[in-house]
Amino acid sequence: MTTVSSGTAAAGAGASGADPRRWWVLALLSGLAFMILLDMTIVNVALPRIQGSLGFSEAGLAWVVNGYVLAAGGLLILGGRLADVFGRRRLLLTGVVIFAVSSAVCGAAVSPGMLIAGRFGQGVAEAIAAPASLGLIALLFTDPKERTKALGIWGGLVALGGTLGYVISGVLTDLTSWRWIFYINLPFAALVLLIMPRLVTESRMVRERGQRLDVTGAITSTTGLVAIVYGLLQAAEHPWRSASVVFPLVGGVCLLAATVVVERRARDPLIPLAFFANRTRSVINVVSLFFMAAFISYTFMLTLFEQQVLGYSPLVSGLAWLPLGLAIGVGIGVGTALIPRLGVKAVAAAGFIGAGVGLFLTSTIDVDTRYVSGILPGMIVFGVFAGATMPAATNAALHGVTAQDSSLASGVQNTMQQIGGALGLAVLVTLALRYTDDQLQLGVAAQVAVVSGYVVALRTGAGLMVLGGVLILLLFERVDPELRDPTAEIVGATR
Incomplete structure (x- = not known):
């Protein structure tokens, strides 16, 4: 899509970059990104308390996470187009308004359906706000050095939000109520709504005559994914041949098939199918599904294991996740340093396989597991190798793209990661619950049966990671890391 600017960004976006207000805007935008990502991870530690308070089933509890990631992933690229x-x-x-209202709905939830609806709303808010936020940063900071610094600050706070989500969730859940993990968003949202209009003028792209937004493709793809995830989670509690499983699965597949037809015929598709002609980009997007399926399921199930089997409080469980954030940070640094020496293919493959080993180490847990000897080793191995894959995956996702398509490439990767997390929870949680039921029917003690279900799911996740590494080794083309405009790598869906 050819676009031209129809306006300038906020104060301070001039060529000289002299107006200091642009840094205040960056502070607000970075804080907003921090808040949004925080809410993606903050629910994990509170899940057992939420389950007990609202009466979620084991399978239904996965929707507290899935509602968010499905809405965010399915609508992310459309959100970027809408912002343009x-x-x-x-x-x-x-x-921000949608995020605030949805957070209030989540905090006030009196039923599982009300909380899940609020989580879908939060995901929609991310899909709308995140691309617009990144697009504003790109316009505010026109000097390359300043832009690099600004994106570094933004990215650092986003990463910090992902790590601190577990800790903040533990503190709020333990000392107040799980409801405050959602209410905490409201004051900051009000601050953004009050200050941002005073600092930022409007900016948009002008569409060429006859161009249309591919809303139909976004609706069919998101609805299809929701239906498939719903059907897979229903399989945890109903036979595979039951109508509650078959109908949503078949309906979801039909909707995704319709998406392909829509994208082939659309004049301005969200994702041109020709984009997937590049083998390396296609492979990295497929294995990104495996990566996030294993990653999100790992954090989901290990949190339940720590609190429901080992008896950790939410605060202790939240603090127990700190080494993972540190290990991921180390892994990102190691991966970035090794890519110029070993190449993207070697680093990505080693990262996937090593992360699989970390998950396998974690799968040795039992009802008597201790944190230092049973959980921490696998967490550190998984974190370091998972972190190492991240810069390599970004390079691979941008392999062979033009400057015009770089935003699309990053947006597709981000979307696939969100979808992978949702599908992973649906498949691996269902697998764990079915295996647990089988063990209970054999007379195995309840806690032992529950842990055995987690073990099977963790080992399946480990297998997905190793499979991803093997596919990278077999199918990747040579990918030479290049110095890129950081906006092209980070602004995932602003076009």
């Missing part, structure tokens, strides 16, 4: 057309500031503020 209707204005980044307008979409950013709209996303």
Whole structure:
């Protein structure tokens, strides 16, 4: 899509970059990104308390995570297009309003359905606000050095949000109530809505005559994914041949098939099918599904294991995740340093396989496991190798793309990661619950049966990671790391 700017960004986006207000805007945008990613991870530690308070089933509890990631992943690229057309500031503020209202709904939830609806709303808000936020940063900081610094600050706070989510969740859940993990968003959202319009003017792209937004493709793809995830989670409690499993699965597959037809015929598709002609990009997007399926399921099930089997409090469980964040940070640094020496293919493959080994180490847990000897070793191995894959995956996702398509490439990768997390929970949680039921029917003690289900799911996740590494070794083309405009790598869906 050919676009041209129809306006300038906030104060301070001039060529000289002299107006200091742009740094205040960056502070607000970074804080907003921190808050949004925080809410993606903050629920994990609170899940057992949420389950007990609202009466979630084991399979239904997965929707507290899945509702968010499905909505965010399915609508992310559409959100970027909407920001381009209707204005980044307008979409950013709209996303913040939706996020605040959805957070209030989550905090006030009196039933599982109400909480899940709120989580879907939060995911929609991320899909709207995140691309607009990144697009504004790109326009605010026109000097390459300043832009690199600004994106570094933004990215650092986002990474910090992902790590601190577990700790903040533990503190709030233990000392107050799980409801405050959602209410905490409201004051900051109000601050953004109050200050941002004073600092940022509108900016948008002008569509060429006849261009259309591919809303139909976004609706069919997101609805199809929701239906498939719903059917897979229903399989945890119903036979595979039951209507509650078969109908949503078949309906979801039909909707995804319809998406392919829509994208083939659309004049301006969200994701041109020709984009997947590049083998390396296609492979990295497929294995990104494996990566996030294993990663999200690992954090989900290990949290339940720590609190429901080992008896950890939410606060202790939250603190127990700190080594993972540190290990991922180390892994990112190691991976970045090794790529110029060993190449993207070698680092990505080793990262996937090593992360699989970490999950296998974690799968040795039992009802008497101790944190230092039973959980920590696998967590560190998994974190370091998973972190090492991240810069390699970014390079591979951008392999062979033009400057015009770099945003699309990053957006597709981000979308696949979100979808992978949702599908992973649906498949691996269902697998764990079915195996647990089988063990209970054989007379195995309840806690032993539950842990055995987690073990099977963790080992399946380990297998997916190793399979991803093997596919990278077999199918990747040579990928030479290049110095890229950081906006092209980070602004995933602003076009």
